[in-house]
Amino acid sequence: MRNVADSPAEYERKVSTEEVSDQAKVYAARMRLQNALDQADALDAIREIAGNLIGTEEVGVFKVDKKLSKLWLYWSLGIDPNKHAVLEVHREPKLKQVLKGKAVFRPRMPKGNLLTTDDPVSALVPILVNGNPVAVIVLFRLFPHKPGIEMVDREICEVLSNCAGRAVEPYHALTQAKLEHES
Amino acid sequence: MPKKVLLVDDSATMLMMEEMILKQRTDYECVTAKDGLDAISRAVVEAPDLVLMDVVMPRMNGFEACKRMRMEASLSGVPIILVTSRGEEEYVETGFQSGCNDYITKPINGSELVTLLQSYLGQ
Numbered sequence: 109m110r111n112v113a114d115s116p117a118e119y120e121r122k123v124s125t126e127e128v129s130d131q132a133k134v135y136a137a138r139m140r141l142q143n144a145l146d147q148a149d150a151l152d153a154i155r156e157i158a159g160n161l162i163g164t165e166e167v168g169v170f171k172v173d174k175k176l177s178k179l180w181l182y183w184s185l186g187i188d189p190n191k192h193a194v195l196e197v198h199r200e201p202k203l204k205q206v207l208k209g210k211a212v213f214r215p216r217m218p219k220g221n222l223l224t225t226d227d228p229v230s231a232l233v234p235i236l237v238n239g240n241p242v243a244v245i246v247l248f249r250l251f252p253h254k255p256g257i258e259m260v261d262r263e264i265c266e267v268l269s270n271c272a273g274r275a276v277e278p279y280h281a282l283t284q285a286k287l288e289h290e291s
Numbered sequence: 292m293p294k295k296v297l298l299v300d301d302s303a304t305m306l307m308m309e310e311m312i313l314k315q316r317t318d319y320e321c322v323t324a325k326d327g328l329d330a331i332s333r334a335v336v337e338a339p340d341l342v343l344m345d346v347v348m349p350r351m352n353g354f355e356a357c358k359r360m361r362m363e364a365s366l367s368g369v370p371i372i373l374v375t376s377r378g379e380e381e382y383v384e385t386g387f388q389s390g391c392n393d394y395i396t397k398p399i400n401g402s403e404l405v406t407l408l409q410s411y412l413g414q
């Protein structure tokens with residue numbers, strides 16, 4: 109980010125603006141998801157966040173079965189849905205990690221892909237409801253001018269993980285899950 | 292008097308983010324519109340000093356809105372910056388042909404955005 113011609117003050121100003129920018133992205137993502145009206149709007153929020161804040165227009169949301177053995181494609185954007193209809197957890201070691209509740213990101217200089225597909229996968233993000241994974245957001249290819257997943261993208265993915273439950277669970281199910289979790 | 296920037300996007304997320312960055316890092320006043328058609332009517336009423344506009348929007352996209360703004364006498368000289376997810380030469384060329392002054396690619400880098408706007412509006 110630093111240009112050799114930047115004075116120390118200019119460099120400091122840029123860094124400070126970057127911090128504001130990152131905070132704005134995370135805040136906007138959280139607000140958009142928390143204010144989603146229904147499932148369709150929450151899925152639209154995921155599309156907006158992926159395209160505008162992270163930098164990908166290739167996204168899949170996969171629902172997890174109760175045994176945590178299979179994921180099936182629930183909603184997608186910019187990918188071939190037939191090619192990614194089902195993900196078998198026993199064939200995808202990274203998914204096991206994700207189903208423990210932690211997102212997995214593709215390193216900038218990867219030796220392999222995150223899933224056994226020829227489409228590059230940039231991130232696997234669990235959607236958690238009361239700490240339990242109910243779905244996984246797969247972020248595929250990033251925009252060509254985007255070099256890789258950055259720190260702010262990881263923070264946005266954390267927001268997705270914690271606030272996108274409405275995209276896959278109807279409101280009454282979320283409320284019920286919350287009540288069960290609290291009791 | 293603060294400079295006025297018209298932010299145009301159908302995404303509430305983008306508008307919120309852009310507005311937050313500009314409010315915290317500049318003295319510009321922000322007004323918003325949710326698509327190209329809305330942008331033209333807002334621009335005529337608000338007389339912004341600069342328009343920052345998304346390309347892909349319902350009802351009227353950014354290229355078309357840009358062309359129409361250039362046909363409005365009061366808006367013909369207003370700097371228009373297009374926000375695009377694609378930086379390919381052909382796509383950018385279409386933007387310039389529609390009359391835009393500049394473009395910025397998504398995801399927006401806050402520092403780049405502020406520097407770009409200041410190059411047109413000053414600090």
